[in-house]
Structure formats: C-alpha cells, structure tokens
Amino acid sequence: MEEKTNEKQQILRQDLSEKEDRPGGIFLVHLLMEEACALPSREKMMETMTRHLGALDCVNYDDKSAACFSPREYLMESEDGKSFSPILFVSACEKIEKPILNELELTQLWDCPDGKEILASCPYQIIASDMMAAGLDYKQRAKMLVHYMQALAELFPTAMAFVFETSKKMLTTEEIASCEQDWERCFLRYAVNIRFFKIRGTDDCMVDSVGMSILFLPDVQYHYHGLKVEAVVKHAYDVLIYMFDQDCPFENGDSVAGLREGQYDDAVPWKVYYEEALIQPVRQVVDIDTGEYAAGEREE
Structure with missing residues (x-):
C-alpha cells in the first residue's frame, strides 16, 4: 500500500519538495498594468477607500513608493489588551521582474481565458496586500478584503487584471468591479x-x-x-x-x-x-x- 500511495503522489504532485502553505499569511494581489501609472492623490485614495471600507486612517503616503491605510471598523486586540487595526498596503507601480505565474498555474486560468495574453501585454504591476490581519475573525477579514479589492478596481481602472497570490486566480478588473453577489460570495469569486x-x-x-x-x-x-x-x-x-x-x-x-x-x-x-x-x-x-x-x- 505504501508503494502504491507513493506512486500515486509522484503522478499527481508536481513538486514534492515544496514547503507547506502557511495558513492565514499575508493576502497579496498583483494589479497588472500595460503602462506605468502614478498613485492617485492621497485625497483621492482616502475618499475612495473610505467609501468602500468605512472610516480609516492614512498611515503612510508617498506617491513614489507606497500608501498604507488602517480601516477602523476591523479591530483586533493585542496581547496587552490594546485594540489595533490591520494595514492595507498599496505599492507604487513597478516593473515586473519575475514571472507571476508558473507553467502549472498558467493552465488553470479558467476564469480569465485571455490570461496569458494579458500577462504578456502587462510589464508593470501594482502590489496590494494586507498586513497584521491574520488575527481578524475570518469573515471580517474576507469582508474587508472584498471591499478593498473593489476600492482598488475603482482607483486603478487601467489595470488589466488582478492576480491573487495565494490562489493564482486571475480576474479582469471589470469583473472585480462588477461583482453583484454579497461579499461572502464575492470573496470566493475573487480569491479562491x-x-x-x-x-x-x-x-x-x-x-x-x-x-x-x-x-x-x-x-x-x-x-x-x-x-x-x-x-x-x-x-x-x-x-x-x-x-x-x-x-x-x-x-x-x-x-x-x-x-x-x-x-x-x-x-x-x-x-x-x-x-x-x-x-x-x-x-x-x-x-x-x-x-x-x-x-x-x-x-x-
């Protein structure tokens, strides 16, 4: 039985040396751009993020490097009993230095049939992520991330597509912006x-x-x-x-x-x-x- 099981795993698994996925890590998404673009103004980002995520603080803004925001609605408690919010990070537009998807992942772009062409036409990316969010209730985190993605789709309408790092799923920016399902279903649609x-x-x-x-x-x-x-x-x-x-x-x-x-x-x-x-x-x-x-x- 052990020999047969090992044989089956050799057939199915592409890389047996890969390290185990760490649950609850940083949520990261690549916004694919055909041309380099500037970050929107601090005021524009604050207005759009607030509309989608509720009241928040701008923790950092530098149009040459990154912007960071902290949504007040999504609270966690530290070990010493203090409340804090996660950080939502948006990088400045940068050149893509290494492939975002490998050969296996390129075969699984069922939700974006033009995915290979989009990747080939987009030499730039904006990287967005959450930080210090693993302690949120899982539904609260999913809700926050859905509204975050919708805010990004509005802020960066020239992005051709979003690629979600954990799942390697690709969706066009139009699909992100036009999802009419409730946020629970939107999370599964976006990120899984x-x-x-x-x-x-x-x-x-x-x-x-x-x-x-x-x-x-x-x-x-x-x-x-x-x-x-x-x-x-x-x-x-x-x-x-x-x-x-x-x-x-x-x-x-x-x-x-x-x-x-x-x-x-x-x-x-x-x-x-x-x-x-x-x-x-x-x-x-x-x-x-x-x-x-x-x-x-x-x-x-």
Whole structure:
C-alpha cells in the first residue's frame, strides 16, 4: 500500500519538495498594468477607500513608493489588551521582474481565458496586500478584503487584471468591479481558484480549490472518474460556500449529498476526510470521497 500511495503522489504532485502553505499569511494581489501609472492623490485614495471600507486612517503616503491605510471598523486586540487595526498596503507601480505565474498555474486560468495574453501585454504591476490581519475573525477579514479589492478596481481602472497570490486566480478588473453577489460570495469569486486536472496515463481527474488557507480554512479536493467536470466544480463551489458559512464544521467521516445523474441526492452520501493535498501547493484539504466514482485508493 505504501508503494502504491507513493506512486500515486509522484503522478499527481508536481513538486514534492515544496514547503507547506502557511495558513492565514499575508493576502497579496498583483494589479497588472500595460503602462506605468502614478498613485492617485492621497485625497483621492482616502475618499475612495473610505467609501468602500468605512472610516480609516492614512498611515503612510508617498506617491513614489507606497500608501498604507488602517480601516477602523476591523479591530483586533493585542496581547496587552490594546485594540489595533490591520494595514492595507498599496505599492507604487513597478516593473515586473519575475514571472507571476508558473507553467502549472498558467493552465488553470479558467476564469480569465485571455490570461496569458494579458500577462504578456502587462510589464508593470501594482502590489496590494494586507498586513497584521491574520488575527481578524475570518469573515471580517474576507469582508474587508472584498471591499478593498473593489476600492482598488475603482482607483486603478487601467489595470488589466488582478492576480491573487495565494490562489493564482486571475480576474479582469471589470469583473472585480462588477461583482453583484454579497461579499461572502464575492470573496470566493475573487480569491479562491477551483482547478481541474486530467491525470496523465489514466482516466482519473482532479478538481480542487486553492485560496481558503488565507482564512485558516481548508480547501476541497476530488479525485474521481466518470463525472462531468462542470457538475464536480459546482459541487466543490457549494461545499466551499457551506464551509465558509459554517466555519468548516466537518469531522472525518461526515457526509455531504453526492451526485446522481448530475443532481444532488442525499441518498448518495459522499464522505469527507481531512487529508494532505495531492497537487501543489502543499496544504490541508477536505477530500470528498465520491463513492463509486472515486479514483485511487484510500488509506484506512
């Protein structure tokens, strides 16, 4: 069994030496620009950020390097009992020095079909991130980040696309600005990438997600055959919504409604297990056992 498991991981994982993802790290996004641009004025940034995020303080502003803002609504408490807010950082426009996406990541731009062309046409970027935000309640952080992204889309309308560092998902700036879902769903739309892989030399497929770790939540993973990819992707998205809404209440061996002829059916329970991801990045996932459609072998 150990030999077979190792063989399966060698087939699926692209880089077994990669270090494990650190949950709750800095949220970072690349705004891709065709031409270099200046930061908007301090007043313009304050006005736009306030409209999207509520009252905030400008911690730093230098139009040649960076601007930093602290939204007052999003409070945490330090070990000595003092309250503080996270910092939202926006860099000045700079030349892209190294590729933002690797070969594997370039195959997963399902939400931005012109992604490769956009990357080729954009030699500049603005980097935006949050700092000291890991201590926020995960829903508060997601809400803050959604409004932050919408403010950035308004401040930098000439950005061609946003690339989210944790998930490597790419969306056009227009899609960021025009998302009409509530902020919970907008977070999943913006920051979580659902990927699809065909396993070479087999009939097996993989659908997984990347991006939930920023909120200290696991991703999902399906290793299967004989199901339509669209149905599995929708199932994955719905499981992610449930996990986000309920703070991932699953225990090993719990079940979710599976699929019968493409429709949810409680009479077809699919069990869930916490496992290590089969495809990089290294991270914890909720693995969905698709029953008769499951591929590979599970260690008991």
